[in-house]
Amino acid sequence: MNDARLRLYVDAQYTSPYALSAFVVLREKGLDFEWIPVDLEAGEQQGPHYTALxxxxxVPTLVHGDFSLSESSAIDEYLEEVFPGTPVYPRNPQHRAKAREVQAWLRSDLAxxxxxxxxxxxxxxxQAPALTPSAKAAARKLIEGAQALLPQGADHLFGEWSIADVDxxxxxNRLILNGDDVPDALVTYAKxxxxxxxxxxxxxxLRPAL
Incomplete structure (x- = not known):
């Protein structure tokens, strides 16, 4: 299986945070792969070729030989198990579990x-307009959560880089790059x-024009 060709299907605008996560894991592990854009606005993800995968x-969807897998955190963990040479999750089991917790939180909360x-x-x-009260509450939860997870002045969440740091x-950066107020330590961390x-x-x- 390790010799099978890898393909990663991503969104055609390259804006999916989940496609980014899988892409980074593949790059960090030094794996050769082909990335294939899917035009979501045109509904290509609902066509017979894609639904078969x-x-x-x-998106993203990873194809490895005759095996296909969607959902970025599942892809990240699969690549970690199949290609363990360059780890993208912490080695410590508890830290690894916390990294997965962070990934699950960011994908399921803060809508x-x-x-x-x-x-x-x-x-x-x-640029986006000012946050509504519900989004302000979500931003506050994100900031407080990030501050609780990151030791003061830490470069990474768990003492070593992991894919959870990118996520x-x-x-x-949804806040930082819009000019919203984020504590300096978190800005430094994100940069x-x-x-x-x-x-x-x-x-x-190079992205297509909107």
Whole structure:
């Protein structure tokens, strides 16, 4: 299975935070792969070719030989198990569990913030209006959670880089890159994660005009 060709299906605008997560894992592990854009606005994810690969009809989807898998955290964990040479999760079992907790939290919570600070802010520089009260509450929860997770002055969540750092930095950058108020320590942390070469490669992809 390890010799099978890897393909990663991503959104055609390259704005999915979940596609970013899987892309970074593949790059960090030094794996050769092909990435294939899917035009979500045109409904390509609902066509017969894609639905044969993805039960959820969402991006990203990883294809490894004759095996396909959707949902980014599942992809991240699969790649970690199948290609363990360069870890993207903490080695400590409890830290690894916490990293997965962070990923699950960022994907399942904070919906008003994700809606009002879409990743068009992050990847297209689109500015968004002031947050509504519900989104302000979500932003406050994010900031308080990040502060609780990060030891003061820490470079990473768990003493070493993990993919959870990229996921958290992306969520913080929804606010930071829109000019919203975020504590300086979290701004520094997010900038550090964003400067990682694997992340910068995704950031600098040539995107189609909106």
């Amino acid at each position: 993805s039960v959820t009809q969402r 008003p913030l994700r809606q009002e600070r879409s990743t068009l802010v992050v990847f297209y520089g689109q 958290l930095a992306l969520m913080l 550090r994660q964003w400067a990682r070469p694997s992340v910068q490669e995704w950031v600098n992809i």
